Amino acid sequence: MRPVYLDYSATTPLDDRVFEAMVPYFRENFGNASSIHAFGRKARAALEESRETIARCINAPYEALVFTSGGTESDNYAVRGAGMAQAKKGRNHIIVSAVEHHAVLDTALDLRTKGFEVNCARVDETGTVDLDHLRSLANDRTALISVMHVNNEVGTIEPVREAADIAHAVGALFHTDAVQSFGKIPVNVEDLGADLLTLSAHKIYGPKGIGALYIKKGTIVEPLVTGGGQEGNRRAGTESVALAVGFAQAARIAVEFAERDSIHIRKLRHELREKLAGHRGIVFNGHPEKSIPHILSVSFDRTGIDGEALIIGMDLRGVAVTSGSACTSGTLEPSHVLLAMGRPEATARATIRFSLGRLTTSEEIETAAKALEEVVRAMKKR
Numbered sequence: 124m125r126p127v128y129l130d131y132s133a134t135t136p137l138d139d140r141v142f143e144a145m146v147p148y149f150r151e152n153f154g155n156a157s158s159i160h161a162f163g164r165k166a167r168a169a170l171e172e173s174r175e176t177i178a179r180c181i182n183a184p185y186e187a188l189v190f191t192s193g194g195t196e197s198d199n200y201a202v203r204g205a206g207m208a209q210a211k212k213g214r215n216h217i218i219v220s221a222v223e224h225h226a227v228l229d230t231a232l233d234l235r236t237k238g239f240e241v242n243c244a245r246v247d248e249t250g251t252v253d254l255d256h257l258r259s260l261a262n263d264r265t266a267l268i269s270v271m272h273v274n275n276e277v278g279t280i281e282p283v284r285e286a287a288d289i290a291h292a293v294g295a296l297f298h299t300d301a302v303q304s305f306g307k308i309p310v311n312v313e314d315l316g317a318d319l320l321t322l323s324a325h326k327i328y329g330p331k332g333i334g335a336l337y338i339k340k341g342t343i344v345e346p347l348v349t350g351g352g353q354e355g356n357r358r359a360g361t362e363s364v365a366l367a368v369g370f371a372q373a374a375r376i377a378v379e380f381a382e383r384d385s386i387h388i389r390k391l392r393h394e395l396r397e398k399l400a401g402h403r404g405i406v407f408n409g410h411p412e413k414s415i416p417h418i419l420s421v422s423f424d425r426t427g428i429d430g431e432a433l434i435i436g437m438d439l440r441g442v443a444v445t446s447g448s449a450c451t452s453g454t455l456e457p458s459h460v461l462l463a464m465g466r467p468e469a470t471a472r473a474t475i476r477f478s479l480g481r482l483t484t485s486e487e488i489e490t491a492a493k494a495l496e497e498v499v500r501a502m503k504k505r
């Protein structure tokens with residue numbers, strides 16, 4: 124049986140068209156984009172063209188985009204870089220939503236050791252940030268507010284524009300992590316009110332190891348990586364032109380076909396949901412309407428089902444999914460997202476995230492649903 128991949132939110136396979144676009148930049152066009160000779164100029168042209176393509180996809184001027192090694196670095200850069208720059212102006216308070224990716228959360232918490240006060244804004248049971256709580260936390264010492272666009276575990280679309288307005292009302296900067304929304308729903312830096320916005324290529328059928336941070340003109344962010352003047356003195360290190368070309372190609376395709384892909388994926392998620400609804404104790408995580416169709420997160424409530432065994436059981440049947448837990452030093456910790464949404468620990472542990480993609484088929488959905496039935500049945504026999 125062919126394995127079934129339903130973990131597209133973790134990463135996606137490289138699109139053939141993306142691969143083809145990158146190949147010449149690994150081979151004949153291998154120049155360093157900082158060199159002034161012809162090889163360098165060719166690389167520079169491709170790099171800047173790629174920057175322009177991606178910037179256009181988010182309605183940003185091309186010089187506002189800095190290439191990084193991926194979403195994690197962009198989140199680190201935004202939170203740490205903006206935090207450190209703002210601290211010089213006497214602002215040393217950071218607010219993040221309780222459901223942020225660890226790249227944001229852990230960076231903010233690390234800043235506590237550098238004298239920052241850090242608050243987490245609550246979310247409700249759908250994973251949506253509580254705007255009243257966010258507003259009550261914001262003050263004239265707030266340096267930065269970070270609220271993600273789409274949550275990677277449950278798919279909830281956050282009220283980013285409203286959160287940005289709260290930040291700006293107290294003179295703070297606003298960052299949003301758009302790793303899970305880009306290429307799926309419109310990401311427009313103006314509409315979202317973002318001063319800083321994180322992107323990653325490998326979630327949109329692009330290469331791993333490249334992402335970008337949008338930095339609105341005039342926003343001061345201290346560089347994370349120093350030692351060279353690349354990226355307008357904002358991120359040192361020789362740029363990977365091949366990866367940038369791949370990122371641009373992936374972004375172009377993802378944005379062009381976002382709506383078509385979403386229709387296909389929404390239909391499949393509906394099929395999966397219908398098939399799973401009969402399980403005893405099953406609950407669906409995330410917002411019932413304000414969510415992307417690509418993610419279906421389910422938990423088993425008060426059934427005694429073990430999350431780790433669920434994932435292993437699915438894997439043994441050839442279905443790749445993710446658990447709602449994070450593996451920290453060998454032990455499975457319940458997800459901070461599900462706990463913040465009010466799920467009990469045992470329920471949070473008994474969670475599966477199915478994430479669907481462009482290549483997912485109805486047959487794969489059928490196989491996954493059957494596999495889950497078998498795994499649950501086998502567990503009950505024990």
Ligand SMILES: Cc1ncc(COP(=O)(O)O)c(C=O)c1O
Nearest residue numbers: 193194195224275300302303323
């Ligand atoms: C919301 C979110 N932010 C950041 C990241 C990290 O991105 P990268 O894998 O490119 O470092 C991920 C990846 O899972 C993510 O889902």
